[in-house]
Amino acid sequence: xxxxxxxxxxxxxxxxxxxxxxxxxxxxxxxxxxxxxxxxxxxxxxxxxxxxxxxxxxxxxxxxxxxxxxxxxxxxxxxxxxxxxxxxxxxxxxxxxxxxxxxxxxxxxxxxxxxxxxxxxxxxxxxxxxxxxxxxxxxxxxxxxxxxxxxxxxxxxxxxxxxxxxxxxxxxxxxxxxxxxxxxxxxxxxxxxxxxxxxxxxxx
Amino acid sequence: xxxxxxxxxxxxxxxxxxxxxxxxxxxxxxxxxxxxxxxxxxxxxxxxxxxxxxxxxxxxxxxxxxxxxxxxxxxxxxxxxxxxxxxxxxxxxxxxxxxxxxxxxxxxxxxxxxxxxxxxxxxxxxxxxxxxxxxxxxxxxxxxxxxxxxxxxxxxxxxxxxxxxxxxxxxxxxxxxxxxxxxxxxxxxxxxxxxxxxxxxxxx
DNA sequence: CGCGTTATTCAACACTTGCGGAAATAATGG
DNA sequence: CCATTATTTCCGCAAGTGTTGAATAACGCG
Numbered sequence: 001x002x003x004x005x006x007x008x009x010x011x012x013x014x015x016x017x018x019x020x021x022x023x024x025x026x027x028x029x030x031x032x033x034x035x036x037x038x039x040x041x042x043x044x045x046x047x048x049x050x051x052x053x054x055x056x057x058x059x060x061x062x063x064x065x066x067x068x069x070x071x072x073x074x075x076x077x078x079x080x081x082x083x084x085x086x087x088x089x090x091x092x093x094x095x096x097x098x099x100x101x102x103x104x105x106x107x108x109x110x111x112x113x114x115x116x117x118x119x120x121x122x123x124x125x126x127x128x129x130x131x132x133x134x135x136x137x138x139x140x141x142x143x144x145x146x147x148x149x150x151x152x153x154x155x156x157x158x159x160x161x162x163x164x165x166x167x168x169x170x171x172x173x174x175x176x177x178x179x180x181x182x183x184x185x186x187x188x189x190x191x192x193x194x195x196x197x198x199x200x201x202x203x204x
Numbered sequence: 205x206x207x208x209x210x211x212x213x214x215x216x217x218x219x220x221x222x223x224x225x226x227x228x229x230x231x232x233x234x235x236x237x238x239x240x241x242x243x244x245x246x247x248x249x250x251x252x253x254x255x256x257x258x259x260x261x262x263x264x265x266x267x268x269x270x271x272x273x274x275x276x277x278x279x280x281x282x283x284x285x286x287x288x289x290x291x292x293x294x295x296x297x298x299x300x301x302x303x304x305x306x307x308x309x310x311x312x313x314x315x316x317x318x319x320x321x322x323x324x325x326x327x328x329x330x331x332x333x334x335x336x337x338x339x340x341x342x343x344x345x346x347x348x349x350x351x352x353x354x355x356x357x358x359x360x361x362x363x364x365x366x367x368x369x370x371x372x373x374x375x376x377x378x379x380x381x382x383x384x385x386x387x388x389x390x391x392x393x394x395x396x397x398x399x400x401x402x403x404x405x406x407x408x
Numbered sequence: 409c410g411c412g413t414t415a416t417t418c419a420a421c422a423c424t425t426g427c428g429g430a431a432a433t434a435a436t437g438g
Numbered sequence: 439c440c441a442t443t444a445t446t447t448c449c450g451c452a453a454g455t456g457t458t459g460a461a462t463a464a465c466g467c468g
Contacts, residue, residue, distance in 0.1 A: 016415070038242055039245075040241065043455070056418085056457080056458080057415085122376045135377070157379045157381060157383075158382065158394065160369070161370045162397070165369020165372060168322070172332060175336055176361070178364070181358070185408060193397040196396070202393045204389060204392060226446085248427090260446075
């Protein structure tokens, strides 16, 4: 769409001049396309075209559509890094910090990564399992273990509902005014609710 | 793949004997298949086969794949009915009541519909818009108008995050122990958070 | 400069998709 | 009991899918 550098002459064969990063272009187009159309809906040809490259490059670089999907779905930051970032600082501010951390990560990539994740989770049972394991072991597990004296796993699940719902409404459904709200407002509003899930009385 | 019970004799041609409801069978199969594979992933042939019917019936009855999708996606309950149910009773118990209402609808066979809805919303911008309008005008709009003195729309969006996230974690990601928690426990835990979004201090 | 290696495109494959037309059959009404 | 109509199946088409193999061009090393 953007770089229309095609001369009308069909592109010459063989290796292209150096400097162009086919792999990266392919990955970008794949993230966008998978997020919009899902795994089955996105076509290799369209993604390759968007990257300005032949479809065969998908096979060459990623070994097929699935490989490209796996590569495109890798999380934008290191999970361990997130977990550490969340665990630093005073416990009573953890709710707000979690909100800010996730918003920072997701807004950085335009939310596309989140959409793709949710989408693949609801289509692919395998992806759902991966997401489930990732969430429980990498993110909320350690957190809940540190803060929840009574029902740590339930607390983690509850936090999951608030975070997933936040992403859902902000990036997928795009319900206003939340979709356009700034990080401060969201930290102030959903932070306390998260905090209750973490350290508050659950009423059980 | 699963049911290989086809008698080897090819099905007889022409109109089937009365009593069989092709349309309904097609709809059921479509709901299941769309929920599992999404719009692009589900194939007309597979759905027709699951319904024990020829694929041409999709064209005949619904005018194509999209028509079948639209017909299959209609909500399992009347939206107005939900909204009314939510609005009855004292305001200070509204959080719990909302949780119980949605859990009742979804657990009562609607879990699949929720998954399908989320899935189509994250794949199809059109579906996302429908869901957005449905939520804001039919469900949370009236509610927020009744309870929120200061930021009614933001309150509605926030409620949306908690409800969508609850469905997400319970039916899509299936994070335990929340996925198997009973309605009482969830009403006690997420009810108060919803209540804060409705009538509490948002900290703005 | 020559030459193997790597990156890239093209053409074609085998396959599946949604869809429309024609034939076949059952229900219906006179 | 026959003519009509609605419903269903079969068949095949055109388009689009992911993938493969061969051809070609640029690169990097000697």
